[in-house]
Amino acid sequence: MNAPLRRVAISVLVLFTLLIVNVNYIQVWRSADLRADPGNTRVLSEEYDRQRGSIVVAGNEIAVSTRTDDALTYLRQYPQGELYAAVTGYYSLLYSSSGLERTENDVLTGSDPRLFGRRLADLFTGRDLTGGNVVLTLDPAAQQAGMEGLDGVTGAVVALEPSTGKVLALGSTPSYDPTLLSSHDPDAIRAYADELGAQDPDPRLNQATSEIYPPGSIFKVIVSAAALEDGYTPQTTVPAPDVLTLPGTETPLRNFGNSSCNGGADQSLIDALTISCNTAFAQLGIDLGEEKVRDMAEAFGMTDETTELPLEVTGSTMGEIESDAALGQASIGQRNVRMTPVQAALIAATVANGGTQMKPYLVDQIQAPDLTVEDQTEPEESGSPISAETADELTDMMVSVVENGSGRRAQIDGVEVAGKTGTAQTGNDTPDHNWFIGFAPADDPQIAVAVFVANGGGTGGDVSAPIAQRVMSAYLQAQGSD
Incomplete structure (x- = not known):
């Protein structure tokens, strides 16, 4: 063989070797990633020929697949679309999936390892492969009350069962109809997606889990917890000047509406929280020091790390603290402090549960297509940021907020409610954000509930507390009627 032919033969051998290596890399090493890729339309097309499992709340299917006469055998529909859109997400021919439709895809398609027995049985019996069902922890009454309360605003509501971590409500507004993104008409899907994308904010953005906002005065619960763990009591007096000049600056920090907390005199910690005194908590945070305040915030879950419900939840944070002046501002929930509504609800739930924090979860059961329970979620503790004694003292202080202070509009007849309001400045000439966290009885x-309204324009007590009251009241009434 002459030299040119030898070189050609070697080149062809190398190319065939590279081809074989690449094929094996794709089919063996990358196969799982490619199948999970939401942009893989081949896998999506195969899934449309299989009946997808349902997402279920209190026995009702909130996401269901129905047989059609189309080329794609099954159509995904959402009977109560806007009410649960923040939870279900969508399952779209053009835009893949989001929400639980994505995170629980393996269960819903039937490919989850927990459903192996069912798949094996289908193989031997010749039955069509079908997906499993995802049963949620949501309470219909709490979800409905929260979404009705948020009608017409940008915001979120999250409710938890303190003793277990079950998510009882999770809503985000503005909302949308996932059914319109899940049709078999590409032009209609694109038109609706364009309509949603033209809105500000895009309704597909989950305000409860994805966005972080300055929490304002609800962060004072964290600072109060740090103080109580450090030896303060609800009756310990703290400085409460009418105006606090931040250390090392000439910047004045004032109370809401330039009000006076106690005529400029010291006041008890419980009174400072009851009326949400800015100057008192800014000075308290400075006196405690960054380490104690930050440690407490992180103990409650305020870290940069994302968590899962299994919906992905963006991490909350205190941000960078450059000085005592910055610490004073952070101690009233401003500066670089950012929080999701899920994290806000977790703070309230932890106090309500005697200082023990439970890991929030949204999926109660995984069912096989024949409704056999294949997996049941068990409550799991994630930490104890405060003692039971501190939790009791915080509860008394938060009850005072609702009975005597800024949270009066969260009161429920015949039920003692604990809570904290928050009004957060946005710093860009737009109306303030409004918050409320609380629990009952x-x-x-x-x-335990958290309500957030973006740029609500009022106070947390005026705007968010009444929504929280509706959610708590609806849930307690529903439980009482069971």
Whole structure:
């Protein structure tokens, strides 16, 4: 063989070797990633020929697949679309999937290892492969009340069962109809997606889990917890000047509406929280020091790390603290402090549960197509940021907020409610954000809630507290009627 032919033969051999290596790399090493890729339309097309499992709330299917006469055998529909859109997400021919449709895809398609027995049985019996069902922890009454309360605003509501971590409500507004993104008409899908994309904010953005906002005065619960763990009591007096000049600056920090907390005199910690005194908590945070405040915030879950419900939840954070002046601002929930509504609800739930934090979860059961329970979620503790004694003292202080202070509009007849309001400045000439966190009944907590309204324009007590009251009241009434 002459030299040119030898070179050609070697080149062809190398190319065939590279081809074989590449094929094996794709089929063996990358196969799982490619199948999970939401942009893989071949896998999506195969899935449309299989009946997808349902997503279920209190026995009702909130996401269901129905047989059609189309080329794609099954159509995904959402009977109560806008009510649960923040949870279900969508399952779209053009835009793949989001929400639980994505995170629980393996269960819903039937490919989850927990459903192996069912797949094996289908193989031997010749039955069509079908997906499993995802049963959620949501309470319909709490979800409905929260979404009705948020009608017309940008915001979120999250409710938890303090003793277990079950997510009882998770809503985001503005909302959308996932059914319109899940049709078999590409032109209609694109038109609706363009309509949603033209809105500000895009309704597909989950305000409860994905976005972080300055929490304002609800962060004072964290600072109060740090103080109580450091030896303060609810009756310990703290400085509460009418105006606090931040250390090392000439910047004045004032109370809401330039009000006076106690005529400029010291006041008790419980009174400072009751009326949400900015100057008192800014100075308290400075006196405690960054380490104690940050440690407490992180103990409650405020870290940069994302968590899962299994919906992905963006991490909350205190941000960078450059000085005592910055610490004073952070101690009233401003500066670089950012929080999701899920994290806000977790703070309230932890206090309600005697200082023990439970890991929030949204999926209660995984069912096989024949409704056999294949997996049941068990409550899991994630930490104890405060002692039971501190939790009791915080509860008393938060009850005072609702009975005597800024949270009066969260009161429920015949039920003692604990809570904290928050009004956060946005710093860009737009209306303030409004927050409320709380739980009820205060002496036997059944539900903890967080309500966020973006640029609500009022106070947390005026805007968010009444929504929280509706959610807690609806849930307690529903439980009482069971």
